[in-house]
Amino acid sequence: MARCIGTIIKGRIQAMFDYDFMRNAFAAATVVALVAGMVGYFLVLRGQTFAGHALAHVGFTGATGAVLVGIAPLWGMVLMTVAAGIGMGVMGERLAQRDVAVGLVLALSLGFGLLFLHFYTGFATQTTALLLGNVLAVDVGTVWILLGLGVVSLAALAVISRPLLFASLQPELAEAKGVSLRLYAVLFLTIVALATAECAQIVGVLLVFTLMVGPAAAAQQLTSSVGKGILLSAALALFEAWGGIALAYYTDWPASFWITALSATAYVLATLPGRAWTSSG
Amino acid sequence: MNAIELRDVRLALGGRIILDGVNLDIAACEFVGVLGPNGSGKTTLMRAVLGLVPPGNGTIHVLGRPAERGNPAIGYMPQVRSAIAPMRLSGWEFVAGAFDGYRLGLPILGKPGRTEVDRVLDLVGARDLARRPLAETSGGERQRLLLAQTLIDRPRLLLLDEPLISLDPHHQREVVELTKSLQTELGIAVLFSAHELNPLLGALDRVLYLGNGQAALGTVDEVITGPVLSRLYGSKIDVVRLQGRIFVMSGSHDMEHDEHRHDDGSVHRHDHQGAHSGHV
Numbered sequence: 001m002a003r004c005i006g007t008i009i010k011g012r013i014q015a016m017f018d019y020d021f022m023r024n025a026f027a028a029a030t031v032v033a034l035v036a037g038m039v040g041y042f043l044v045l046r047g048q049t050f051a052g053h054a055l056a057h058v059g060f061t062g063a064t065g066a067v068l069v070g071i072a073p074l075w076g077m078v079l080m081t082v083a084a085g086i087g088m089g090v091m092g093e094r095l096a097q098r099d100v101a102v103g104l105v106l107a108l109s110l111g112f113g114l115l116f117l118h119f120y121t122g123f124a125t126q127t128t129a130l131l132l133g134n135v136l137a138v139d140v141g142t143v144w145i146l147l148g149l150g151v152v153s154l155a156a157l158a159v160i161s162r163p164l165l166f167a168s169l170q171p172e173l174a175e176a177k178g179v180s181l182r183l184y185a186v187l188f189l190t191i192v193a194l195a196t197a198e199c200a201q202i203v204g205v206l207l208v209f210t211l212m213v214g215p216a217a218a219a220q221q222l223t224s225s226v227g228k229g230i231l232l233s234a235a236l237a238l239f240e241a242w243g244g245i246a247l248a249y250y251t252d253w254p255a256s257f258w259i260t261a262l263s264a265t266a267y268v269l270a271t272l273p274g275r276a277w278t279s280s281g
Numbered sequence: 282m283n284a285i286e287l288r289d290v291r292l293a294l295g296g297r298i299i300l301d302g303v304n305l306d307i308a309a310c311e312f313v314g315v316l317g318p319n320g321s322g323k324t325t326l327m328r329a330v331l332g333l334v335p336p337g338n339g340t341i342h343v344l345g346r347p348a349e350r351g352n353p354a355i356g357y358m359p360q361v362r363s364a365i366a367p368m369r370l371s372g373w374e375f376v377a378g379a380f381d382g383y384r385l386g387l388p389i390l391g392k393p394g395r396t397e398v399d400r401v402l403d404l405v406g407a408r409d410l411a412r413r414p415l416a417e418t419s420g421g422e423r424q425r426l427l428l429a430q431t432l433i434d435r436p437r438l439l440l441l442d443e444p445l446i447s448l449d450p451h452h453q454r455e456v457v458e459l460t461k462s463l464q465t466e467l468g469i470a471v472l473f474s475a476h477e478l479n480p481l482l483g484a485l486d487r488v489l490y491l492g493n494g495q496a497a498l499g500t501v502d503e504v505i506t507g508p509v510l511s512r513l514y515g516s517k518i519d520v521v522r523l524q525g526r527i528f529v530m531s532g533s534h535d536m537e538h539d540e541h542r543h544d545d546g547s548v549h550r551h552d553h554q555g556a557h558s559g560h561v
Contacts, residue, residue: 224369
């Protein structure tokens, strides 16, 4: 009996991978979740989550603008988020934490995106995908691009992670020890920009928070070590992205919904008071 | 060789002159308390010694060499530390962040790094305490961890910017006594800035009082006097000694108690009646 049920479940999972679009979705989600989880850990640690959110919105302008001039939306998004990330970094850490300025840029970006859509009326159907994501529509070419961008951003993060951690934990001390705060702010926000552009392919620009911030924030509640925190954050993001896609396959509800639901659930569980079941190692 | 030498130094921040014409010699094994009203230049002086604020005039030498950024012979505890209070990271990880923190690569410590972090934690008796997340430590315990962190790389000069801020008198005494014992045991120089003189009285060798763009360095009896402080505050100051404690008064105000303590390290403007105390 049990064996019979096992065979049925196995069969249903196998059936899920019979489709190209499902294989692409899982591949894309794997790359993006690993990048978002690891980059997000530092984003949360530095208290720059709102800046990450704003970068995603700037990406919307880039994506719609790119379509208007005849470039692939992904490249328009990468270009705009990276430019904005560098700009934010150069203007200083204080600006990145200034909610009003960032919020205005965020709103203005969506406004520009809307304007570009207005000029390019044929694009309206893709708007939902850009804003809220459609991971099941990712083609194999996009998966390869995501993989390339993901390798670049994680390699860059690995190179700067030690001074970045120092500058994030104790900026004044790091500065005194010869770490350039401005340089690492710019480099980091550039990496964040790449990560948000990637993330937007899976969950859309409005929901980038769910993969960039949710898993990292939960991980930071659950462990008191940096290394474990980064790995746990990536693992949670991976679990949420895969789970979201699988649930979407079986329920026919949008994958983005399931990912946000899993992300929020993981965070709530992680912050529950009296977490007797967590270790502090 | 002196720990710190200033020759005719002028320090300015954003066009405002903080200190001018300052000459100082601080010896290699001296515990110096740095006092003065808000905005008198305590933090700026430390940042200048660290090479973060270049002098507009004059020269600054640290342990025989011109002040420069990233000097491993200086241990530094900056003043703004509120951001670390809610962190779930363990004290150990936090302290370890400063070991070779400027070097590129992954934040993973090798054996020498872990040994060094354990060594400095042992020096302040915080090995067990460092296992707990920062969010579950008290203000005094965090100060102990930060003190340990300044000792990484065996510095010969410690710059401690307001380590007593927002601590109760009991923990203040603990931090001062710990710093004093480390200073004598390791034979290093300490610059310890504070709002109040009294908690430091038993520990300090000399006092450096800043105010009005000037500095006075000497023993407590030389510096904490009516005439010297009147010059530094730019108004009439009386010094009252009571049962081993010293009070710096302007009219009926106790100047040091009027300097409000801030948990977030920010500096507010207060204008005290009958006294100009040079706030930023």
